[in-house]
Amino acid sequence: MEQKYAIGLDLGGTTLKYALISQDGTILNYGKIPSMAEVSAEAIIGQIMKAISFMTEAAGQDRAVKIAGIGIGTPGIVDNGRIIGGTENMTGWTGIDIVSIIESRTGLRAFAANDANMMGFGETLFGAGKGASDVVFLTVGTGIGGAVVTGGKLFTGYGGRGTELGHVPVLADGETCACGSTGCLEHYASASALVRMFTEEMRAQGLPCDGADGKYIMDLCHAGDKVALKCLDRHCDLLGHGIAGFINIFSPQMVIIGGGLADAGEFYLSRVREKAFRYAMPECAAGTEIKGAALGNKAGCFGAAAMVFQGTE
Numbered sequence: 473m474e475q476k477y478a479i480g481l482d483l484g485g486t487t488l489k490y491a492l493i494s495q496d497g498t499i500l501n502y503g504k505i506p507s508m509a510e511v512s513a514e515a516i517i518g519q520i521m522k523a524i525s526f527m528t529e530a531a532g533q534d535r536a537v538k539i540a541g542i543g544i545g546t547p548g549i550v551d552n553g554r555i556i557g558g559t560e561n562m563t564g565w566t567g568i569d570i571v572s573i574i575e576s577r578t579g580l581r582a583f584a585a586n587d588a589n590m591m592g593f594g595e596t597l598f599g600a601g602k603g604a605s606d607v608v609f610l611t612v613g614t615g616i617g618g619a620v621v622t623g624g625k626l627f628t629g630y631g632g633r634g635t636e637l638g639h640v641p642v643l644a645d646g647e648t649c650a651c652g653s654t655g656c657l658e659h660y661a662s663a664s665a666l667v668r669m670f671t672e673e674m675r676a677q678g679l680p681c682d683g684a685d686g687k688y689i690m691d692l693c694h695a696g697d698k699v700a701l702k703c704l705d706r707h708c709d710l711l712g713h714g715i716a717g718f719i720n721i722f723s724p725q726m727v728i729i730g731g732g733l734a735d736a737g738e739f740y741l742s743r744v745r746e747k748a749f750r751y752a753m754p755e756c757a758a759g760t761e762i763k764g765a766a767l768g769n770k771a772g773c774f775g776a777a778a779m780v781f782q783g784t785e
């Protein structure tokens with residue numbers, strides 16, 4: 473079989489990452505430029521076109537490299553190539569039919585999906601989930617994003633509108649979430665939520681805690697700090713409840729956790745694992761492994777390229 477190549481783009485609020493990737497998972501070229509998300513949709517599209525031209529130029533240097541298409545991971549909800557919402561940090565992005573625009577300007581096939589979905593798909597096919605067909609992916613950062621892969625395919629719900637894993641309710645009488653609902657997993661178990669919890673706890677005890685972030689709290693935990701460890705335990709308990717729910721629904725082979733907190737490795741993952749398995753139904757969890765993500769900030773590009781390979785089979 474002839475090797476296929478794809479351009480994988482990972483669009484974010486500040487950065488546009490781009491890569492030229494082969495079907496066997498090798499990155500031939502990688503780079504990043506500002507996404508210009510604060511300017512306008514046309515500015516964002518201009519940056520996307522710039523990244524594509526870098527990659528087609530790189531591919532052109534080797535006549536064996538034929539590009540099968542362009543995959544785009546973008547913030548927001550994507551229905552049939554069109555961004556239909558959830559793009560608070562992207563000026564003018566809602567309503568843009570990104571697939572049609574990129575296809576008409578490049579003459580190449582294009583595919584688009586939610587950025588967290590792309591990260592999860594990339595991790596499944598090329599990263600920590602390699603070899604697995606049923607995976608739940610969670611990225612725990614400022615918010616909580618996720619992806620579900622079943623039978624080797626990305627599951628997105630009808631019209632691509634589902635798998636907002638950060639917005640499952642975990643507290644019936646909870647606080648207001650960024651999505652407008654209350655008691656969501658994201659509001660209670662994101663890295664930002666851990667920082668908020670720690671800051672409140674320190675203030676309540678009259679202790680200074682200015683500028684605390686996830687890494688600072690994890691460093692304190694490593695050093696055995698009681699307040700930080702108490703907050704981490706609560707964080708893992710809340711996240712564990714969410715993960716237990718996903719295990720009971722999907723019974724995945726793997727739950728893959730990405731984001732800054734998971735960079736702490738087993739110190740963090742073992743605590744999350746202990747809670748998740750405590751709350752999940754043992755029958756549902758029997759075949760489930762919980763592990764850290766492997767592709768770091770390149771996961772989104774891998775997933776976007778994987779979408780091209782799957783869509784052009």
Ligand SMILES: [Zn+2]
Pocket residue numbers: 638639649650651652653654656658659
């Ligand atoms: Zn929410």
